[in-house]
Amino acid sequence: MLKEKLQQVREEAAEELRRAETSEDIEALRILFLGKKGRITSLLSEMGKLPPEERPVIGQAANEVRNFVEAMIKEKKSEIGRRELELRLKKEKLDITLPGKPVMIGRQHPLHLVLDEIEDAFISMGFTIENGPEVEFDKYNFEKLNIPADHPARDTQDTFYFTPDILLRTQTSSVQVRVMEKQAPPIRILSPGRVFRIDEIDATHSPVFHQIEGLVIDEGITMSHLKGALETMAKKLFGENVKTRIRPDYFPFTEPSAEICVSCFRCGGEGCRFCKGEGWIEIGGAGMVNPKVLEGCGIDSVKYSGFAFGMGLERLVMLRYKIDDIRMFFENDIRFLNNF
Numbered sequence: 001m002l003k004e005k006l007q008q009v010r011e012e013a014a015e016e017l018r019r020a021e022t023s024e025d026i027e028a029l030r031i032l033f034l035g036k037k038g039r040i041t042s043l044l045s046e047m048g049k050l051p052p053e054e055r056p057v058i059g060q061a062a063n064e065v066r067n068f069v070e071a072m073i074k075e076k077k078s079e080i081g082r083r084e085l086e087l088r089l090k091k092e093k094l095d096i097t098l099p100g101k102p103v104m105i106g107r108q109h110p111l112h113l114v115l116d117e118i119e120d121a122f123i124s125m126g127f128t129i130e131n132g133p134e135v136e137f138d139k140y141n142f143e144k145l146n147i148p149a150d151h152p153a154r155d156t157q158d159t160f161y162f163t164p165d166i167l168l169r170t171q172t173s174s175v176q177v178r179v180m181e182k183q184a185p186p187i188r189i190l191s192p193g194r195v196f197r198i199d200e201i202d203a204t205h206s207p208v209f210h211q212i213e214g215l216v217i218d219e220g221i222t223m224s225h226l227k228g229a230l231e232t233m234a235k236k237l238f239g240e241n242v243k244t245r246i247r248p249d250y251f252p253f254t255e256p257s258a259e260i261c262v263s264c265f266r267c268g269g270e271g272c273r274f275c276k277g278e279g280w281i282e283i284g285g286a287g288m289v290n291p292k293v294l295e296g297c298g299i300d301s302v303k304y305s306g307f308a309f310g311m312g313l314e315r316l317v318m319l320r321y322k323i324d325d326i327r328m329f330f331e332n333d334i335r336f337l338n339n340f
Ligand code: DAH
Pocket: 170, 171, 172, 173, 213, 214, 251, 253, 254, 284, 285, 286, 287, 307, 308, 309, 310, 311
């Protein structure tokens, strides 16, 4: 009787274990068959009712069933464990070939990129960088640059005024006066910055743009020093083959005054559509500092002379990178900025 029951338990255990699919199933079956109140344990407790001669036989059979179920559980456990591990590995697999999340890295604005190169060129010639205010007194922007109130040169620079005396500077030349007032010669400065003029916005005009001012004051400074400094900068910016040219022009604060040109980087000076057949492209104005301006700043114009220049930064960058619309610099379109 007991022997048959054992046999039945063994078959049931084998069947159930075969069907078990998870570690939880196995654990439940272990408790059901081998636990303290499990099927096999309770059958064994019935052994006490047997006549003594039968006990060893049944005891042996019971041990055999228990060993069998234990072995099967062990085997099934490791099989399921393996399968579960495989599943987990498959599910948690990292595909290291997938592209990563893009990291956006900022970069320099093209205006700044070229300005850095220009600054480097002049710093290597012993210049220091000076900054001046964008909100300026009329005195520094015009008056002390030999542009009195009724001077026609004011008409060419339509000015944003806050009061009759205070304005948005129209040119970085204002910094020349500020430097000469506070510093005795020798002076050798470069002053880049924003300037403002009332102007309609189009491909080549903007009410806000940048200039780079240069000023050198010392004994014995001549126009050839100006030419040399500009040439050094132009070569650094446009390559060894570039040529520079200065031609007469007029500015109230320089005498003589000059227009600065570089040879066209497109045609090398032959004349093309880009330079309108001229072979030259204008990049700014320059000249020998007017003795009147020197004297107005307390500098002895007999002992000292100097040159000055002012260039448009946007224009230089447009030439350098073949950009044909000034608005690109201010719109901050990432597709444009990413090219630099
Ligand atoms: N300030 C002038 C302008 O905005 C440019 C200029 C011309 C600056 C001659 C100078 C200079 O320093 O010497 O048109």
